[in-house]
Amino acid sequence: MKIPLDLTPDIVLSERQIPVYLGFRLAIVFAFVGFGILVALSTIFPDAEKYFDFRSYHGTGNTIGNPRFAEDVPVQDGFVPAGSDMIANATASGDFSRIVFSFRTNTGTPAGTVSAVRAYRSFLTPISTPVPFREGSLIRTEEASFLVADGSLHAFRNDKILSAFGIDRDRFRDVTGDEIADIPRGTDMQADGTLPNGTLLRHGDAYYQIENGSAVPFVSGRAFRSRFRDEDALPTGSETLSHYGKTDKTIGFISGTLVSYGEAVYAVEGSSLRPIDSPDTFLSKGYLWESVVPLTGDEFGIYERGKLYTQQQPHPDGTVFREISTGTCFLVEQGVRREIPTAILPQFVAVVPVPADIVSLGECIMEREGKRDSCEITWNPGTMETGAEYQFVYHPETDTTLHDLHARFIREPNRRNLDRFLSETAQKIRVRSPLSP
Secondary structure, three states, rough: OOOOOOOOOOOOOOOOHHHHHHHHHHHHHHHHHHHHHHHHHHHHHOEEEEEHHHOOOOOOOOOOEEOOOOOHHEEEOEEHHHOOEEEHHHHHHHOOOEEEEEEEEEEOOOOOOEEEEEHHHHOOOOOOOOOOOOOOOOEEOOOOOEEEEEEEEEOOOHHHHHHHHHOHHOOOOOOOOOHHOOOOEOOOOOOOOOOOOOOEEEEEEEEEEEEOOOOEEEEEHHHHHHHOOOOEEOOOOHHHHHHOOOOOEOOOOOOOOEEEOOOOEEEEEEOOOEEOOOHHHHHHHOHHHHHOEEOOOHHOOOOOOOOOOOOOOOOOOOOEEOOOOOOEEEEEEEOOEEEEOOOHHHHHOOOOEEEEOOOOEEEEEEEOOOOOOEEEEEEOOOOOOOOOEEEEEEEEEOOOOEEEEEEEEEOOOOOHHHHHHHHHHHHHHHHHOOOOO
C-alpha cells in the first residue's frame, strides 16, 4: 500500500502498522490545528487580568487603580473594617460578559460582597453646580445686550454705547431670560470705553483678554477659538492696547483639548500638557484620533509638561462627557462634574464629548476557595457600550486584611469582539509607535 505524503520512504511498514502510523499523523495535524485555533482565539478574544498587591501600594506592576475608601483615603495596608466600602477601578477594553474577583485575605471564611459598575471613574464623581457662561462672552436677550465679566452681566443700554465699542447687536449670542436669571447684574458698560476684567479684544489677527489691568494675549487665533467665538472679541486699536500693562502670561487652548506635537499626543489641563502614554490608553478613554489638534512650535512652547496620563488615572480636568441615556453634557473639574447647559455648549466646541453612562453589572457574594475568597459577576454582553473603565466596591462582613486582589475580565468570542479587534488593530497600525495622531 502506498502512503500519501510519505515522510519515511526508507522505512517499510507492515499492513498492520500503516493505519496506526496514519492515525498518529492525523492526530499530530489535528493537535497542531487545534493549538493554532486556541492561539488565534486568545489573541483575538483575550481575557484581561488585573491585579493589585497591597504589600506594594505604589508598585508599577499594579493594574488595578487606587483601592480606597470614601474621600480618596487609600487602603495602603489592605485593612478594610467590617461594614465599610473599599472602592477600586480597572480599565479593560472589550465586550466582556463576566468578571471573576479573587482576594487573598487573612480570614478563613467568606468575607462579604463585591458590586461592580461599568463607567468612567471621572463620570462617577459627584454632580456640582452647572457651568456658567465664560468670562468675555457677548450674549443678549430680547430686553438687552450684555458682556459677561467679573462674574456679572454688564449691559449695553443703547446703540450709542454699542457704537462706542465698535460693535453691533448681531455679534451677540441669543439666550433666554431664564438662562441668565441667576447671574448677578454688574455696572452698565459706559461710552468712555472702560473695560471690566474678562473683556476680550482683537487687534488685527491677535486676541487678548483683560485680566487685572493687563491685556493677556492668546497664543494663537486657534487657541482663542477653542474658548470663544470671533464675535466675542471687541475690535480695538493699538492705542487701547498700549493703555494696558504688559504680561508674561499667555492663554492657550481650553482644558480638555487633545493636541499633538511631533509624535506625541497630549491632553491639555490648565497650563500643562499631560502626555498620553500609549494608543491603548488613548482609545480606552473614549477619545477619537480625528479630534487631535496638531500644535505649532509657538503653541507648544507655552505649556509646562504635566503628569503622565495612563490607563489607571481618571480623565483630566476639562474633559466633557455626554451622558448616553439623556444626552446631557458634563464638565469634569476639580473632582466633580458639572452640567453644561445647552446655551453654553458652543463654548466647548474644541472638546469632543466622550460618550458615557453608569451601568450596574451586579453583585456577588464572596466564597472561600482554597486560600482565597472569590466570586463572579455575569451580565449580557453587547449591551454595555459605556467605555472601558470599571469600578467595583468590596463590602466585608468582618474586619478583613487584604494581601492582594485579582479581577479577571472574560470575553466572549463573538462578531462584536472580532470587529473591535480589527478596528483597534487598524488604529494601532495607523499610529504605530511612538504615539501619533
